[in-house]
Amino acid sequence: MNATVPGPTYEEMLNPGARSQALFNITWRGADHRIRHIVLPKELTGVEANIVVLIGRDFPSGSHKVGPAYATLMEGELAGEIRPGENTVIGPSTGNFGIGVAYVAHLKGYPAIVIMPEQMSEERYQRIRQYGGQLDLTPGSESDVILVLERTEHYKKDPRNKILAQFELLPNYRFHRYVTGRSALEAAAPYGNGKVAAFVSAPGSAGTLAAGDEIKARYPACAICALEPKECSTLFNNGRGTHRIEGIGDKMVTLIHNVLTTDYVALIHDDDCVMGLELLERRRSLVERLLGRPRGYLDALEGVLGISGICNILGAIRMARYLGLGAEDNVVTIATDGMDRYPSVLANLEKRRGPLDEARLSASFEEIFRGGGNGEILDVRPREQKERLFGYKEEVWTRFGYTHSYLEKMKAQSFWDGEFGKIPAIDDALPAARG
Ligand SMILES: Cc1ncc(COP(=O)(O)O)c(C=O)c1O
Numbered sequence: 001m002n003a004t005v006p007g008p009t010y011e012e013m014l015n016p017g018a019r020s021q022a023l024f025n026i027t028w029r030g031a032d033h034r035i036r037h038i039v040l041p042k043e044l045t046g047v048e049a050n051i052v053v054l055i056g057r058d059f060p061s062g063s064h065k066v067g068p069a070y071a072t073l074m075e076g077e078l079a080g081e082i083r084p085g086e087n088t089v090i091g092p093s094t095g096n097f098g099i100g101v102a103y104v105a106h107l108k109g110y111p112a113i114v115i116m117p118e119q120m121s122e123e124r125y126q127r128i129r130q131y132g133g134q135l136d137l138t139p140g141s142e143s144d145v146i147l148v149l150e151r152t153e154h155y156k157k158d159p160r161n162k163i164l165a166q167f168e169l170l171p172n173y174r175f176h177r178y179v180t181g182r183s184a185l186e187a188a189a190p191y192g193n194g195k196v197a198a199f200v201s202a203p204g205s206a207g208t209l210a211a212g213d214e215i216k217a218r219y220p221a222c223a224i225c226a227l228e229p230k231e232c233s234t235l236f237n238n239g240r241g242t243h244r245i246e247g248i249g250d251k252m253v254t255l256i257h258n259v260l261t262t263d264y265v266a267l268i269h270d271d272d273c274v275m276g277l278e279l280l281e282r283r284r285s286l287v288e289r290l291l292g293r294p295r296g297y298l299d300a301l302e303g304v305l306g307i308s309g310i311c312n313i314l315g316a317i318r319m320a321r322y323l324g325l326g327a328e329d330n331v332v333t334i335a336t337d338g339m340d341r342y343p344s345v346l347a348n349l350e351k352r353r354g355p356l357d358e359a360r361l362s363a364s365f366e367e368i369f370r371g372g373g374n375g376e377i378l379d380v381r382p383r384e385q386k387e388r389l390f391g392y393k394e395e396v397w398t399r400f401g402y403t404h405s406y407l408e409k410m411k412a413q414s415f416w417d418g419e420f421g422k423i424p425a426i427d428d429a430l431p432a433a434r435g
Pocket of ligand 1: 065097
């Protein structure tokens with residue numbers, strides 16, 4: 001058996017010291033030790049609330065999804081279930097988690113196979129290959145993740161394969177509740193009243209949404225909003241279409257989604273996000289002119305947003321409006337990855353939609369950043385809504401072998417708090433294992 005390559009604890013990912021900097025650098029903090037974030041200019045958002053966007057691009061694999069990939073592997077090693085030299089790690093994904101798996105597996109000395117749909121952005125496949133990961137592609141695109149899960153079942157037959165099952169395993173929940181949740185609280189603290197009035201995140205695995213559980217634990221009045229593509233409105237009304245927002249909208253309630261703390265579901269049109277990225281990334285000077293601001297005013301946004309990041313920003317703006325939030329209120333959201341994943345997608349935009357002249361782009365800006373009605377926001381706090389979402393969850397996960405009694409336990413907040421409460425024991429055991 002080969003030696004395990006040491007990695008950081010949850011606490012070291014939240015607060016890296018000198019030693020843990022050498023341990024993979026999986027953290028929301030920059031070199032200055034501050035949480036990497038941007039507060040969007042109010043001229044851009046059109047709302048008074050402060051919209052605080054955590055920036056995931058600067059994690060080592062180019063998105064924060066490396067965190068759950070590492071946490072799942074680390075917990076598997078600690079439990080003695082995954083060993084270098086004996087196992088291959090399998091990453092069911094739509095891209096960014098797979099890139100994280102390939103990156104972490106490479107550092108920790110495991111072969112990695114990433115199972116993902118064949119119609120994701122080309123840049124995703126390149127990164128996985130670059131880290132030495134092998135690809136196993138399934139038909140379709142983002143909303144065909146169920147096919148990825150079905151293919152994963154095939155790998156389970158060989159006990160040497162270890163599945164880093166982001167949709168099912170709780171290290172994803174633990175990473176985001178502890179590391180992302182506390183980072184979000186810290187990022188928002190200097191602004192407005194220092195609290196968080198709303199947390200907005202578009203779920204893929206719904207790991208990131210777990211940050212909302214930690215924010216709600218601190219500020220119980222915080223509204224947690226899950227966003228979906230209008231074209232694939234599964235949580236909203238069991239809609240199941242195809243869409244263009246890579247990383248989110250996977251046609252299911254994932255096992256690790258704590259639906260108890262999700263207060264609202266809001267819909268965002270998929271192509272608004274692609275066009276929104278075009279506007280903020282490649283047509284910034286036009287947007288600056290539309291806002292009556294000098295050239296360079298929006299330069300801080302360069303490169304740090306991807307398509308789902310735009311979705312989250314549009315969701316944050318709409319929730320701020322819907323909740324009537326003011327200048328003292330903070331809305332936190334996430335930019336999971338950056339522009340480096342999407343040149344091929346933007347190159348395709350003009351081919352799909354025809355020439356984008358100034359008049360058309362200006363109208364699009366108005367529509368995308370100022371539009372969106374309250375009819376596309378659903379309050380899922382009532383009990384019957386929770387029951388509906390539990391039902392969707394059961395439908396998927398009993399098919400993959402989860403028992404009714406396990407799913408029943410997930411209907412109590414104590415289940416989630418109990419899972420979160422395992423972190424101190426893990427964080428004690430890991431340094432002992434590192435020696
Ligand atoms: C670009 C992008 N945005 C958003 C998400 C959703 O994050 P989560 O899986 O934590 O819900 C993902 C997940 O892979 C992603 O790749």
